[in-house]
Each structure stands twice: as C-alpha cells, then as structure tokens.
Amino acid sequence: MKGVDHLAHERNKTEFDVDAMKIVWAGSRHAFELSDRMARLVASDPAFQKDGRIRLGRKELFKNTLRKAAHAWKRILELHLTEEEAGWLRNFVDEPSFTDLHWGMFVPAIKGQGTDEQQQKWLPLAYKMQIIGSYAQTELGHGSNVQGLETTATFDPETDEFVIHSPTLTSSKWWPGGLGKVSTHAIVYARLITNGQEHGVHGFIVQLRSLDDHMPIPGITIGDIGMKFGNGAYNTMDNGVLTFDHIRIPRNQMLMRVLQVTREGKCVKSNVPRQLIYGTMVFVRQTIVADASTALARAVCIATRYSAVRRQFGSQDGGMETQVIDYKTQQSRLFPLLASAYAFRFVGEWLKWLYTDVTQRLQANDFSILPEAHACTAGLKSLTTTATADAIEECRKLCGGHGYLCASGLPELFAVYVPACTYEGDNVVLLLQVARFLMKTVSQLGSGKKPVGTTAYLGRVQDLLQCCCDVQTAEDWLKPSVVLEAFEARSARMCVARAQNLSKFENPEDGFAELSADLVEASVAHCQLIVVSKFIDKLQQDIPGKGVNRQLQNLCYIYALNLLHKYLGDFLSTGCITPKQASLANDQLRSLYSQIRPNAIALVDAFNYTDHYLGSVLGRYDGNVYPKLYEEAWKDPLNDSVVPDGYHEYIHPMLKQQLRNARL
Ligand SMILES: CCCCCCCCCCCCC/C=C/C(=O)SCCNC(=O)CCNC(=O)[C@H](O)C(C)(C)COP(=O)(O)OP(=O)(O)OC[C@H]1O[C@@H](n2cnc3c(N)ncnc32)[C@H](O)[C@@H]1OP(=O)(O)O
Numbered sequence: 001m002k003g004v005d006h007l008a009h010e011r012n013k014t015e016f017d018v019d020a021m022k023i024v025w026a027g028s029r030h031a032f033e034l035s036d037r038m039a040r041l042v043a044s045d046p047a048f049q050k051d052g053r054i055r056l057g058r059k060e061l062f063k064n065t066l067r068k069a070a071h072a073w074k075r076i077l078e079l080h081l082t083e084e085e086a087g088w089l090r091n092f093v094d095e096p097s098f099t100d101l102h103w104g105m106f107v108p109a110i111k112g113q114g115t116d117e118q119q120q121k122w123l124p125l126a127y128k129m130q131i132i133g134s135y136a137q138t139e140l141g142h143g144s145n146v147q148g149l150e151t152t153a154t155f156d157p158e159t160d161e162f163v164i165h166s167p168t169l170t171s172s173k174w175w176p177g178g179l180g181k182v183s184t185h186a187i188v189y190a191r192l193i194t195n196g197q198e199h200g201v202h203g204f205i206v207q208l209r210s211l212d213d214h215m216p217i218p219g220i221t222i223g224d225i226g227m228k229f230g231n232g233a234y235n236t237m238d239n240g241v242l243t244f245d246h247i248r249i250p251r252n253q254m255l256m257r258v259l260q261v262t263r264e265g266k267c268v269k270s271n272v273p274r275q276l277i278y279g280t281m282v283f284v285r286q287t288i289v290a291d292a293s294t295a296l297a298r299a300v301c302i303a304t305r306y307s308a309v310r311r312q313f314g315s316q317d318g319g320m321e322t323q324v325i326d327y328k329t330q331q332s333r334l335f336p337l338l339a340s341a342y343a344f345r346f347v348g349e350w351l352k353w354l355y356t357d358v359t360q361r362l363q364a365n366d367f368s369i370l371p372e373a374h375a376c377t378a379g380l381k382s383l384t385t386t387a388t389a390d391a392i393e394e395c396r397k398l399c400g401g402h403g404y405l406c407a408s409g410l411p412e413l414f415a416v417y418v419p420a421c422t423y424e425g426d427n428v429v430l431l432l433q434v435a436r437f438l439m440k441t442v443s444q445l446g447s448g449k450k451p452v453g454t455t456a457y458l459g460r461v462q463d464l465l466q467c468c469c470d471v472q473t474a475e476d477w478l479k480p481s482v483v484l485e486a487f488e489a490r491s492a493r494m495c496v497a498r499a500q501n502l503s504k505f506e507n508p509e510d511g512f513a514e515l516s517a518d519l520v521e522a523s524v525a526h527c528q529l530i531v532v533s534k535f536i537d538k539l540q541q542d543i544p545g546k547g548v549n550r551q552l553q554n555l556c557y558i559y560a561l562n563l564l565h566k567y568l569g570d571f572l573s574t575g576c577i578t579p580k581q582a583s584l585a586n587d588q589l590r591s592l593y594s595q596i597r598p599n600a601i602a603l604v605d606a607f608n609y610t611d612h613y614l615g616s617v618l619g620r621y622d623g624n625v626y627p628k629l630y631e632e633a634w635k636d637p638l639n640d641s642v643v644p645d646g647y648h649e650y651i652h653p654m655l656k657q658q659l660r661n662a663r664l
C-alpha cells in the first residue's frame with residue numbers, strides 16, 4: 001500500500017463530522033472561512049514559498065524575510081484586507097519578522113498606554129506603516145526585573161524635552177525584535193527622572209532612524225545581536241542592540257496614560273493603576289497562549305499523519321508491518337499531545353474573552369480584575385509554552401530518525417518556538433507571579449474576602465481539604481464533576497500547604513524565596529486546573545456536528561487523566577485520590593486511546609493546515625512521504641556534485657597517504 005492510500009483508509013474510519021470540527025477549532029464559522037481563505041491565498045502565492053529557507057545564509061535569509069514582509073503588505077493593500085484578515089495573512093506567511101513587533105507590541109503599547117492625543121498622532125502613522133515600531137524594554141543586564149532597568153529619561157524643563165540616555169554597558173537595550181535593522185521608532189522603557197527625583201520605569205516613543213535614509217539618529221548606536229538557535233528559525237528576526245547618548249525627545253512622547261509629566265516637570269498620577277505600564281505584556285501573553293495551540297497542533301499533525309504512514313515490525317507471512325500509531329506506547333505519547341492542542345485552543349479562547357472583558361472594565365475605570373488577568377495570562381503563558389516546546393521535541397522523537405531531518409519541519413518549528421518559554425517573561429518568573437497571587441488569595445480567606453474567577457474554588461477550601469474522591473470504576477472518571485473536584489482538591493491542598501509553610505517564616509519574603517520551588521508547583525497545579533475546567537466548560541456548550549462533542553469529551557478526559565497520571569505524586573501525596581483510583585484512571589486512559597485511534601487523522605485534519613503552512617514532508621496531507629523524502633534529499637546542495645568540493649584537498653591526499661603507508 002502506498003502512503004497516499006494509508007491516509008485515505010484512515011480518513012474512512014472517521015466517526016465524526018470533520019467540517020464541523022474545523023469550525024470548533026477555528027472558533028466560529030467566520031474565523032474558519034477567513035483563516036481558510038488567507039491560508040490558501042498565501043499557499044498559492046509563489047512569493048511566499050518556504051523551500052530551502054533553512055539553507056540560506058543570514059544575510060540572504062533576512063533579505064528574503066524583508067521581501068516577504070513587503071509583498072505581504074502589498075497584497076494587504078491591493079486586496080483591501082481588514083486588520084483581522086491581514087493578521088491571518090501574516091500568520092500564514094510563517095516567518096518571524098519585524099511586523100510581529102510592530103503590530104503585536106508597538107501598536108498595542110500606544111493603544112494601551114498612550115493618551116487620546118498620543119493615539120491620534122501615532123496610530124495612523126503606524127497603521128499605514130509610515131513608521132515601523134519595536135518594543136525596547138529588555139536590556140543587556142536586566143530582562144525579568146523590569147524595575148531594574150537602567151536607561152534613564154531625564155526631564156529638561158528648559159527645553160521641555162526628555163533626555164534618553166544609556167549610562168552603562170548593561171543598560172544597552174538588547175533583544176527587541178525588529179530593532180536591529182528595520183524599526184524607525186520604538187517604545188523605549190526607561191527610568192523617569194524629573195527635578196532630580198525618580199518615578200519608576202515608563203514607556204517613551206523614540207525615533208531611532210531617519211525616515212529618509214534609514215541612518216540612525218545621531219547619538220544612537222544600533223545593530224543586530226547575532227545569530228540565534230537553529231537554522232532559519234528565529235534568525236529571520238533582527239533582534240537588536242541599542243544605546244542612547246543623550247537623545248532628546250519632546251515631552252509629549254512619554255506614554256502618559258498612567259502618569260503625566262507637566263510642563264514644569266511635575267508628575268501627576270491618573271486614576272489608572274501603575275501596573276498598566278505592564279499592560280502590553282498582558283496583551284501579548286494572551287496571544288501567546290492562542291499561538292501555543294497552533295504550534296502544538298502543527299507538530300501533532302505531522303507526528304500523527306506520519307505515525308499512520310510509518311510501519312515497523314509485526315509482519316506475518318510477508319504481510320504488512322504494523323502502523324506505528326497502533327503501538328500503545330506511541331498512542332500514550334501522542335494522544336495526550338493531541339488532547340493538549342485542543343485544550344490549549346479552548347483555554348486560549350477563554351483567555352481572549354477574559355482580556356476583552358478586562359479591557360472594557362479598564363475603560364470604565366474598574367481595575368478590580370487586573371490582578372486576576374495578570375495571574376491568568378502569566379500562568380497560562382508559562383504552562384502552555386513549556387508544554388508546547390516539550391511536545392514539539394516529543395513529536396520529533398515520535399517520528400523516529402526522519403523527525404530529525406529538517407524536511408520533517410520539526411527541527412525548525414522547535415527552534416522557532418522554544419524562545420516562547422523565555423520571551424514575554426521567563427516561564428519560571430511568571431509562575432512565581434502566579435504563586436504570589438495564590439498566596440495572597442489564601443491569606444485573605446480568613447478575612448471573609450470571597451475569591452472570585454479562577455480562584456473561586458479556594459472559597460470552598462474547607463470542603464476541598466476534606467473531600468474524598470468517590471471513584472469506584474474506571475467509568476466514574478468520565479464524570480466532569482469527579483475530574484474537576486480531583487483537580488480543585490489537589491490545587492487547593494497544595495496552595496494551603498505552601499501557605500502554612502510560608503507562615504512559619506518571620507519574614508514572608510525570605511519564606512517566599514526559600515520555598516519558591518514548591519510554590520511554582522502549586523502554580524502549575526492551579527493553571528492545569530484552569531485548562532481542565534475551561535475544557536469542561538466547552539463541553540457544556542451546544543456544539544453542532546455528528547459525533548463532534550463525543551470526540552471533544554474523549555480529548556478532554558485524555559488531557560485531564562494524563563495529567564493525573566503524570567503528576568500522580570501530587571494527587572496521592574495530598575490525599576485527593578487513592579492508589580486504586582489512580583489505577584482506574586489509567587485503565588480509563590487506555591480505553592480512551594483506543595476510542596481516539598480511528599479518529600486521530602481526522603482530528604488533525606480539523607486543524608485545516610495547508611501543506612505550505614505545515615512545511616513538512618512527513619506531515620503531508622496525502623501521506624505520500626517516502627517518494628517526497630527521497631526527492632527532497634536530492635535537493636541538498638551537497639548533492640549538486642557527485643564528488644564533493646574538498647575531495648582533492650582533503651580526502652584524496654588522505655587516501656593516498658594510507659596507500660603509501662600500507663606499501664611501506
Ligand atoms: C495582529 C498580529 C498579532 C501578532 C501577535 C503575535 C505577537 C507575538 C510577538 C511575539 C514576539 C516576541 C517578542 C517578545 C517580546 C518581549 O519579550 S518584551 C519583554 C517582556 N519582558 C517581560 O515579560 C519581563 C518579565 N517581568 C515582568 O513581567 C515583571 O517585571 C515582573 C516579573 C512581574 C516583576 O515583578 P515585581 O518586581 O514584583 O514587579 P513590580 O513592578 O514591583 O510589580 C508588583 C505588582 O504588580 C503586579 N504586576 C506585575 N506585572 C503585572 C502585569 N503585567 N499586569 C498587572 N499587574 C502586574 C504584581 O502582581 C504586583 O502586584 P501586587 O502584589 O498587588 O503588588
């Protein structure tokens with residue numbers, strides 16, 4: 001049987017309406033139609049082809065990215081695409097570039113932190129790309145510790161200007177994307193100093209390069225920070241270094257929604273909390289959660305299709321060997337990742353809703369939900385990016401040797417994805433933020449303050465500390481209330497235990513530092529509970545399409561029960577479940593794998609990825625893996641000649657030497 005036939009046969013086994021699932025995955029019919037149209041537009045345009053990208057040198061690679069970004073912008077204008085359509089188009093071009101920072105951080109920073117007048121001035125320029133912006137926060141010496149940034153913005157009342165300066169080597173801005181070679185402007189984060197007094201870190205709009213000849217503004221030193229991990233991958237991005245030598249900008253270029261500096265240099269606080277300065281990070285962390293499901297789904301799609309095509313062992317009487325997807329070990333590694341892709345999709349949807357809700361409340365001067373929004377975006381960003389980076393690597397291994405070939409698409413996907421664990425907040429640093437939020441919530445329980453939102457379960461802490469799981473059969477693990485209670489009890493018990501340990505320290509900060517590794521574990525438990533509960537909420541919605549809800553249920557329980565299996569230590573040591581119940585959960589998990597098995601290919605087809613976007617020979621829709629892999633190998637530049645360059649200098653003399661030695 002040819003690869004093509006393998007997948008056709010697989011698709012015939014499907015037990016649900018794939019088209020309906022495509023809409024569930026996309027979020028709505030509108031989102032499906034729009035993303036589908038944009039994916040096809042990009043895939044059919046030769047200017048966006050990705051072949052051979054990994055073989056390009058840095059300069060060629062970068063220029064190629066500039067070409068694609070310019071072509072994308074041209075098409076956006078020609079086709080009068082909406083902002084939403086343009087976002088999808090850029091997404092399917094699938095190449096990190098300065099436009100990510102421009103649209104993803106520069107524009108949102110002005111929207112979130114700029115006054116109305118500042119927005120009116122700068123946004124139209126940015127929307128027309130008459131200026132290109134970056135987000136320059138991190139410095140050589142400080143990234144996580146934002147309050148430790150060293151760049152200064154000193155107000156000069158004589159000229160009504162700020163003087164932006166880099167006082168030390170470690171104050172050099174370092175990492176901002178798009179900064180190295182492209183951006184004309186940046187939101188620069190610097191310590192505000194007026195009348196000799198410091199007022200914390202704030203954002204300033206600073207022009208970096210001339211709009212005529214692209215030369216840096218005198219006093220600005222700027223360049224690229226060098227090659228990063230992997231071929232191709234994130235090297236399409238010009239992450240930059242930037243220093244200021246007393247650069248002057250007008251006073252009205254400080255983003256002043258949170259704090260205004262008057263003509264006299266007086267600081268006037270608005271009613272907006274200081275934390276809004278961090279608002280852009282909250283926005284981007286929320287988009288990163290949605291992106292995690294996309295990246296994870298790509299890897300899972302490749303590994304699932306290839307696992308159905310690949311055969312090893314088990315041939316009897318010269319018959320066919322076993323498809324590797326039929327090995328239980330393969331299923332137990334692959335299907336939880338498939339389930340995670342769906343789980344992260346739905347929690348991403350919910351987080352987007354939460355963010356929209358927060359934004360509306362902020363506009364109405366209601367800031368009460370900000371700490372929760374910060375904890376959720378930070379925690380879920382950390383949880384989903386860590387899991388996705390690990391999962392891409394697992395998918396590579398699931399594809400055996402061929403997964404290590406760049407033609408599988410997985411090495412580049414890993415290299416381009418893995419920095420998501422670091423940018424927008426190191427994942428451990430973010431979990432520590434969640435831990436602070438949880439400990440604060442627990443400490444306030446005695447005062448009668450009722451926790452709300454994602455921590456509402458902590459309001460039932462007494463019940464959760466005592467509850468006993470009443471699972472008696474494997475089927476009992478298919479009850480949403482049972483699963484939810486087990487995850488709530490585990491998280492609540494971990495939080496309370498950590499809070500009790502913290503209370504033994506005289507100085508809470510010393511306690512927090514000493515117990516930080518334990519605290520991070522509690523944060524993970526809490527975030528996993530959020531993902532499980534949002535998946536369960538999704539199942540309660542009226543989801544049309546034959547068999548769709550059934551598949552989603554199976555995936556939801558696979559996600560939850562696999563976590564239960566993986567973190568069994570937590571569940572057992574906190575007494576949430578017994579060893580016998582854990583064993584029943586495992587029995588149920590195996591049964592769920594068998595139920596998912598015939599639907600696996602259709603479940604990855606529901607992602608609706610084009611072959612162009614997947615960029616993988618192993619993950620091709622038609623399953624025609626071997627002939628294409630063979631074809632691909634011959635495209636390697638090493639195969640341009642039969643006898644390689646270097647033969648005459650290095651191989652031939654060595655062989656001759658051996659011959660001479662042998663004769664002696
Ligand atoms: C259409 C196209 C769309 C495309 C979209 C795709 C875009 C994707 C682009 C991706 C490209 C990647 C580009 C990468 C960019 C970057 O990496 S930018 C730099 C990001 N940097 C960070 O994330 C730094 C991480 N550090 C921090 O976030 C914080 O400084 C810290 C760790 C939180 C510091 O903690 P601390 O010292 O305690 O901070 P304080 O300043 O003292 O604040 C304390 C109180 O503030 C609360 N808080 C902290 N952060 C936030 C926040 N973001 N929002 C709300 N509140 C916050 C914190 O909880 C404390 O509260 P209290 O306890 O109540 O006092």
Ligand SMILES: Cc1cc2nc3c(=O)[nH]c(=O)nc-3n(C[C@H](O)[C@H](O)[C@H](O)COP(=O)(O)OP(=O)(O)OC[C@H]3O[C@@H](n4cnc5c(N)ncnc54)[C@H](O)[C@@H]3O)c2cc1C
Nearest residue numbers: 135136137138142143144175176177419422423424425428
């Ligand atoms: C590809 C990429 C793109 C980026 N793009 C941008 C951009 O466009 N703009 C921008 O401004 N920045 C950007 N950054 C920078 C990024 O935001 C920072 O690297 C990130 O916030 C982590 O900070 P750091 O590098 O200072 O790490 P560090 O904080 O130095 O982390 C080093 C280690 O210390 C640990 N650690 C740090 N603090 C604590 C603590 N309090 N407790 C326990 N452990 C701790 C961390 O867990 C980590 O293991 C980018 C980074 C990358 C990799």
